Amino acid sequence: MGTEIPAGACKFYIESRVINPKEDDKVMGRRAKNLSDENLIDLYRTMIKIRLFEEKIIDVYSAQDMRTPVHLYIGQEAIAAGVCLHLGPKDYITTNHRSHGHCLAKGMDPKVLFAELYGKRTGCCRGKGGSMHPASVEHGILGTSAIVGGGIALAVGNALAANMRREKRVTVAFFGDGATEEGIFFECLNFASLKRLPVVFICENNLYATNSPITNRQPNSYLWTRGGIYDIEGYFIYDNDVLGICQKAREAINKARSGFGPSLLECRTYRWKGHVGPEEDHEKGARPKSELDLWKNRCPIKCFRNYLIYSRKIRASLLNEIENTMRHSIDEAWQIGKNEPYPDQDELYQNVYFQKTT
Amino acid sequence: MGTEIPAGACKFYIESRVINPKEDDKVMGRRAKNLSDENLIDLYRTMIKIRLFEEKIIDVYSAQDMRTPVHLYIGQEAIAAGVCLHLGPKDYITTNHRSHGHCLAKGMDPKVLFAELYGKRTGCCRGKGGSMHPASVEHGILGTSAIVGGGIALAVGNALAANMRREKRVTVAFFGDGATEEGIFFECLNFASLKRLPVVFICENNLYATNSPITNRQPNSYLWTRGGIYDIEGYFIYDNDVLGICQKAREAINKARSGFGPSLLECRTYRWKGHVGPEEDHEKGARPKSELDLWKNRCPIKCFRNYLIYSRKIRASLLNEIENTMRHSIDEAWQIGKNEPYPDQDELYQNVYFQKTT
Amino acid sequence: MPWTKVFIEKDETNILQSEGLRVLSFRNALKEAQAQILTKYPEAFLMGEGVDDVGGIFGTTLGLVDQFGKERVMDIPLAENGMTGIAIGAAAAGMKPIFIHQRSDFLPMCFDQIVNHAAKLHYMTGGQVHVPLVIRNIIGRGFGSAAQHSQGLHGIFLHIPGIKIIMPSTPYDVKGLLIAAIEDENPILFVEHRWIYDYMGFVPEEMYSIPIGQGIIRRNGKDITIVALSHMVYESMKAAILLEKEGIDVEVIDPRTVKPMDEELIFQSVSKTGRLIVADVACKTGGIGAEVICKMIERNINLFKVPPVRINFPDTPTPSSPVLEDAYYPTVSHLVRAVKSMV
Amino acid sequence: MPWTKVFIEKDETNILQSEGLRVLSFRNALKEAQAQILTKYPEAFLMGEGVDDVGGIFGTTLGLVDQFGKERVMDIPLAENGMTGIAIGAAAAGMKPIFIHQRSDFLPMCFDQIVNHAAKLHYMTGGQVHVPLVIRNIIGRGFGSAAQHSQGLHGIFLHIPGIKIIMPSTPYDVKGLLIAAIEDENPILFVEHRWIYDYMGFVPEEMYSIPIGQGIIRRNGKDITIVALSHMVYESMKAAILLEKEGIDVEVIDPRTVKPMDEELIFQSVSKTGRLIVADVACKTGGIGAEVICKMIERNINLFKVPPVRINFPDTPTPSSPVLEDAYYPTVSHLVRAVKSMV
Numbered sequence A, B: 001m002g003t004e005i006p007a008g009a010c011k012f013y014i015e016s017r018v019i020n021p022k023e024d025d026k027v028m029g030r031r032a033k034n035l036s037d038e039n040l041i042d043l044y045r046t047m048i049k050i051r052l053f054e055e056k057i058i059d060v061y062s063a064q065d066m067r068t069p070v071h072l073y074i075g076q077e078a079i080a081a082g083v084c085l086h087l088g089p090k091d092y093i094t095t096n097h098r099s100h101g102h103c104l105a106k107g108m109d110p111k112v113l114f115a116e117l118y119g120k121r122t123g124c125c126r127g128k129g130g131s132m133h134p135a136s137v138e139h140g141i142l143g144t145s146a147i148v149g150g151g152i153a154l155a156v157g158n159a160l161a162a163n164m165r166r167e168k169r170v171t172v173a174f175f176g177d178g179a180t181e182e183g184i185f186f187e188c189l190n191f192a193s194l195k196r197l198p199v200v201f202i203c204e205n206n207l208y209a210t211n212s213p214i215t216n217r218q219p220n221s222y223l224w225t226r227g228g229i230y231d232i233e234g235y236f237i238y239d240n241d242v243l244g245i246c247q248k249a250r251e252a253i254n255k256a257r258s259g260f261g262p263s264l265l266e267c268r269t270y271r272w273k274g275h276v277g278p279e280e281d282h283e284k285g286a287r288p289k290s291e292l293d294l295w296k297n298r299c300p301i302k303c304f305r306n307y308l309i310y311s312r313k314i315r316a317s318l319l320n321e322i323e324n325t326m327r328h329s330i331d332e333a334w335q336i337g338k339n340e341p342y343p344d345q346d347e348l349y350q351n352v353y354f355q356k357t358t
Numbered sequence C, D: 001m002p003w004t005k006v007f008i009e010k011d012e013t014n015i016l017q018s019e020g021l022r023v024l025s026f027r028n029a030l031k032e033a034q035a036q037i038l039t040k041y042p043e044a045f046l047m048g049e050g051v052d053d054v055g056g057i058f059g060t061t062l063g064l065v066d067q068f069g070k071e072r073v074m075d076i077p078l079a080e081n082g083m084t085g086i087a088i089g090a091a092a093a094g095m096k097p098i099f100i101h102q103r104s105d106f107l108p109m110c111f112d113q114i115v116n117h118a119a120k121l122h123y124m125t126g127g128q129v130h131v132p133l134v135i136r137n138i139i140g141r142g143f144g145s146a147a148q149h150s151q152g153l154h155g156i157f158l159h160i161p162g163i164k165i166i167m168p169s170t171p172y173d174v175k176g177l178l179i180a181a182i183e184d185e186n187p188i189l190f191v192e193h194r195w196i197y198d199y200m201g202f203v204p205e206e207m208y209s210i211p212i213g214q215g216i217i218r219r220n221g222k223d224i225t226i227v228a229l230s231h232m233v234y235e236s237m238k239a240a241i242l243l244e245k246e247g248i249d250v251e252v253i254d255p256r257t258v259k260p261m262d263e264e265l266i267f268q269s270v271s272k273t274g275r276l277i278v279a280d281v282a283c284k285t286g287g288i289g290a291e292v293i294c295k296m297i298e299r300n301i302n303l304f305k306v307p308p309v310r311i312n313f314p315d316t317p318t319p320s321s322p323v324l325e326d327a328y329y330p331t332v333s334h335l336v337r338a339v340k341s342m343v
């Protein structure tokens, strides 16, 4: 039972998908076989956390006191959540301009992130990074580049360091479909495979870079194939399929951790909001509303919630409670982050050069 | 009947090859079926021209008056000759630091090239380019980059221009195995396929970049596969097989000319001389002599000559005559080129910026 | 002259309109220039990430795709270096691409192709080939754009022979200089600033071009010379108005093109005032200010009555926090303070 | 002092040896520094195209692979931008890579990673992460190296906050400065020149480091100051010897590090001589000379008795022809002529 899209750049690309949770059950069930209820609830909680964090941003953004360009992750939550479930605090990730989801899934405290978005002294980067450059060494996020493709090289470098030290850390690089057009992507795939580095490449194919559909930019969109030329196994994970992501990410992470080198996962998804800022793209005519509606129907949270309730027999009230608790804690984090003090103006001149503290 | 290589970096890579011309006959014969004797003799003549041109360089280089770094093409002649046989003067090519063979095969006059190597006023670039940057607009060579990978982008740009103008010109990009590691290679493949540009990518895989064997640099050496991810057909052409090159190049060029987009040919070969300069690599221990000996046995000229004589019944005396005539004309070209006047010192300041002559 | 004047307030341009003169924003002047270029030169085309989308590069290419089609208003993959090389190859074969970057910060991605290829091809080929390539790039200040989305990187191209640098400030100039750039047929870095798109001014409808290498005196004064680039022209004019009230007479020079630079114009001015400020939209050390000041002192060691001053971004990356961003950017009051300390 | 002296002729170093002092070439001093760094710091490693081959980067890494293995003397694919990013990622995670380019001309390939990443990561992360990355790069003059194999591109990095620039000239300094660079733990552009590898000088066996930011007076003089970088130190010393015979007393200053720059040392010298030449191994416009001269005039407008002079490559790409190459490079006689015109 396919879904017809009346118009829109990605029409050719979107295959039919059965949203009915009953029918999804068998596939989902197979995928979840290694996951306890607790795992599943963790997964749900992470997705909810990301969603609510960003909905908070949308709520408050028009006040114009959060002065940082926000690239919202809403609609893509399944990926960060599904991948980071398998990572420990010592594992590294690199993110990109669309950073919030990855940072939260990797364990960053929402209030520190809010403080950073507000340019506050207690933000993770003392207010110098903002939304596009979060970092948190304790969570294995050693800096974020908003240059498309930049984070991929940093990730491979993190993995090289881990390898040279014989540490068992894994590095995950998150990046968009647009990043796969930058030459640096291939330079990194080649080297990662050559040295069998413990790195997992996660391509979040949301079908657009800014307003350009992938059909404007690449002759085909099988991004999972891009590593094959270097003997890197590639996988395609269907639209927002959180359990699929979870399963393949686990395999890839375990493989990397065991010394068998990199993998590439293409996770197909869709961003609900504009490339930057809280509006929706159809408002300014960047894409048809019907396309968004279709993908809202594939909301990773809604689908997963249905699965949990109908197939795993998890009580809706428990899920509601998780959501309510999270909403409360996000509100609180926002309150705190927003009310932190600004840095002194002198901070401007700090950290241009590293100074040894001997 | 394989050939064992006692030691050497590329051992794993080199498969058995029957050099015996009688046994090669059938394959060769099939490949030559569209080629007249005249074509074949043209091909032979071009290879001989390149070989003798460069042997002349070797002869005279120690005099140190040819002050330009020469990256010799000896051993790889089959590629330039086999490909350029199908190109007209209006077709474009781009070459690289190892430029002489491509320029000569595309029709450049040896004396103009010699003059350039000697830094003379009548050199193709008025003495400003040297061996690494020859150009000749009348032969469709719009400039040469010695930055690895640079020429690939120029080629795709030439092809884009031809396409936008609805001209039937084809562009061929010649580059080495090392260039396939630069990200720009993939950026160009993607765009060329996306826009179905009339360009043919010829990768001359001589198994080394400078002294680094390909095994140090890439996890596998199936370079012909690199375009598959963009739906670009790839072909592998066996060691210096000039008729194989000829055949596949014709197909690819025709395809490009007919508007069906790019192809990628990997031509396996070997350079006999050092990366730069007239010495042989084993002299300084860069690679085993046995490896070179093996490849000298696969000399593209010698093998082709045997084929012409034994299978096509072309008289050896005719081939000898071609060689002698060519030797004479190369000598003459060298004499002329070498004795041309140097540019005025003022030439230094010319051509920094284009000046309109209106 | 209406075409030399800088209009800080929109209201001022009402006078122009009442005189029957045509008023356009910087943004629309730029768009008009591109439309006229595309119309006149069949070999010209625009390429860039998102040139054909609803944003239209801050509105500067909006609608052009409808007029000229997707081939000549070409959206491209995210591959700045390769695409620049492709533009160069097309230019070498006779096309006239205008390559557009949403931010100047993306120029480092294609430094290889700009520096080692575009700038050298004409020379290396002994003049056989030339590269008519215009590279539009936009400095993106403000709203937490931070370290990788707000740099001014034009200064480094001063050091690269073979490429020219143009930095228009007014609607009149941006049109005339873009047309001049295309007609010049050299590789040209065309530097814009996001904060000047809304400024208005007189812009004739017909195609015209402004000679590359000619600066202009935006305001005559006898006490001090401010050489101001791009957005700094507006800030300097504002400062001049404030300082006038205090009896300080500021001359504002807008070089318009940085390479070649109208050295003579600046030299004459400083010979008169004896005081020089160079105000640029980029970091201080190793920038354009140093070159201008150095050139002046090479010509006359007794030129200066007081030490020259460079007004720039500080030598730090751009911070994100609004309070730090405020501290980062030099303002009218910096200029006023600097001038006062010098006279 | 043997460690401050510049030895132009090999013979001169015989004296050192007869005094029991150890003499090494620049090349071998560099190799020794790397060997000692690799020994002392397990997190240090070399990476570069051909670092482990029989050429050994003009001999400067020769044999190190036998001692330290292929993982720490790492040959890499031809992918300068990606590999620089990987080096940065490794450095951010605590390693200390030394990235080696056979030519400075390949730096534009990785400008994205150097400028937008290495130079900014410490700042963007609010100081959480730093990038101990040394980028060795070699200026390759001569024998028709031409436009893409002979540039000096260090000048453009002056304009990029967050990266330091070191330009050693003597064997003593190259060892001490490379060790200092590694211990400094910032992104550092370490600029070498192919023509100074064979110069000899005193080099102690033990590890030592030279403070970054301290220039040195190579020769005391009272008539004129030449600030000379890298290979130009030798040319300037030769010029000074010739000029001495004509009664002109040249002071030669070797800044050794360009960013930070020992401004004070230069200022003191020019305050004394009133005359300044800046001699660099790169094009003139927008280079280091402009910055040095500008800094001086900012400090004192009465500093100069005569206009300062920049001795540089001309503002053209490098030509291939030997006669043009000869015309391209400034020589001792340029320096001599310039000095004579100034005193």
Ligand SMILES: Cc1ncc(C[n+]2csc(CCOP(=O)(O)OP(=O)(O)O)c2C)c(N)n1
Pocket: A071, A097, A098, A146, A147, A148, A175, A176, A177, A178, A179, A180, A206, A208, A209, A210, A275, C049, C078, C080, C102, C106, C109
């Ligand atoms: C090198 C570079 N080019 C262009 C940009 C501008 N830009 C920022 S995000 C973006 C689109 C990225 O698309 P994708 O990688 O698919 O990520 P998405 O935004 O879809 O998550 C572009 C073009 C940039 N930041 N860096």
Ligand SMILES: Cc1ncc(C[n+]2csc(CCOP(=O)(O)OP(=O)(O)O)c2C)c(N)n1
Pocket: B071, B097, B098, B146, B147, B148, B175, B176, B177, B178, B179, B180, B206, B208, B209, B210, B275, D049, D078, D080, D102, D106, D109
């Ligand atoms: C970007 C860049 N990096 C490094 C070099 C130095 N270099 C010149 S040729 C070469 C090897 C090229 O190998 P390949 O592409 O296989 O061509 P081959 O020399 O084998 O014909 C290298 C590393 C360069 N010229 N440009």
Ligand SMILES: [Mg+2]
Pocket: A176, A177, A178, A204, A205, A206, A207, A208, A209, A210
């Ligand atoms: Mg995307």
Ligand SMILES: [Mg+2]
Pocket: B176, B177, B178, B204, B205, B206, B207, B208, B209, B210
């Ligand atoms: Mg090769």
